[in-house]
């Protein structure tokens with residue numbers, strides 16, 4: 001379907017259900033017409049069924065990924081902290097934390113319960129694991145005053161580290177224990193006071209959906225809901241069921257309703273919005289839907305978000321990218337790299353592709369786009 005020059009008024013009637021991924025093709029096809037840039041983008045916007053645009057993910061990855069500069073010291077490439085890991089889950093926090101390192105962060109910490117800490121430490125010596133969180137079953141005999149003291153102690157333990165982190169990832173394998181979640185909500189409030197970016201995933205979304213004030217209006221917050229988590233978020237915040245006939249309008253409203261936090265709605269295409277516009281990443285990854293891929297994503301977004309913020313101070317940002325919110329850039333980069341690594345892993349492992357296989361392909365996938373040397 002081609003758009004003829006000057007058919008401004010016709011664009012809206014053309015707003016068909018063109019698949020997002022054809023946007024790049026449409027932009028190229030418009031090159032044959034003397035259509036101004038602005039009109040061209042309007043055409044693409046209308047033709048793609050809404051105000052969204054397939055992100056130029058490779059360009060974003062190339063722009064925000066720092067070179068391995070020999071003058072930099074340990075820590076400058078990023079210090080990430082994952083808050084998650086409990087009696088039920090130890091894989092998720094590991095996946096998020098190790099993915100951050102594999103992409104290029106220098107240090108990756110995990111704050112979890114004591115039981116989970118022993119297990120996660122056994123997975124990898126690369127991670128710095130802090131056994132500071134507590135679950136109700138472990139302090140059932142303690143009275144309210146004692147619980148308040150424990151909560152204070154957890155907070156002061158975390159406070160010692162807070163300022164050093166470039167981004168937190170709250171939620172992978174966090175579980176839903178009320179006492180633990182109450183402590184984590186206090187940690188999130190502290191992080192917000194210190195202007196530390198927060199990627200909220202997994203059970204962190206369970207917490208935030210029930211206490212939306214924890215992130216509302218915090219522009220350095222990123223929510224990464226899967227299908228279930230997104231459904232719960234829309235029901236709670238917008239008071240309605242998910243409407244797949246208006247995916248972009250709904251995402252824009254949801255972000256605005258939560259004070260323009262950035263939301264990465266995971267799915268066949270990942271949709272990303274900070275309430276200004278919707279961008280999508282539709283790069284084909286793999287048909288495997290094994291558990292843990294969302295954890296890779298949350299750890300990756302944390303690193304890329306930090307790198308995108310660093311880019312602000314560097315002249316190398318391309319003009320189109322410099323106008324984009326670093327939290328949005330972090331989501332585009334994280335989503336694209338995960339998909340590329342998943343495609344590479346699937347090439348080798350097919351039906352038996354696991355999250356650990358995808359993690360092993362993160363470095364190679366980033367190297368192909370932004371060579372280290």
Ligand SMILES: NC(=O)C1=CN([C@@H]2O[C@H](COP(=O)(O)OP(=O)(O)OC[C@H]3O[C@@H](n4cnc5c(N)ncnc54)[C@H](OP(=O)(O)O)[C@@H]3O)[C@@H](O)[C@H]2O)[C@@H](O)CC1
Nearest residue numbers: 089090091092171172173174175176202203228229291292
């Ligand atoms: N290897 C690992 O360690 C991995 C660990 N993972 C970690 O698992 C956590 C949950 O993540 P997930 O993706 O299963 O959450 P999701 O799609 O909302 O739920 C699916 C269904 O299950 C149910 N449900 C979930 N938790 C429940 C609970 N505590 N108690 C009761 N019901 C619960 C849920 O019920 P509902 O919320 O609808 O009431 C929904 O119907 C999260 O922290 C994630 O990081 C994953 O990342 C994968 C790899």
Ligand SMILES: Nc1ncnc2c1ncn2[C@@H]1O[C@H](COP(=O)(O)OP(=O)(O)OP(=O)(O)O)[C@@H](O)[C@H]1O
Nearest residue numbers: 226227266267268270285290291292293294295297
């Ligand atoms: N239907 C799909 N087709 C292609 N890719 C998908 C599809 N659904 C999700 N993805 C990709 O997989 C990634 C993880 O999405 P998923 O919905 O599995 O997250 P999750 O449930 O939070 O994962 P986890 O098991 O780690 O909690 C997404 O970022 C997206 O890139």
Ligand SMILES: [Mg+2]
Nearest residue numbers: 202226294295
């Ligand atoms: Mg998840």
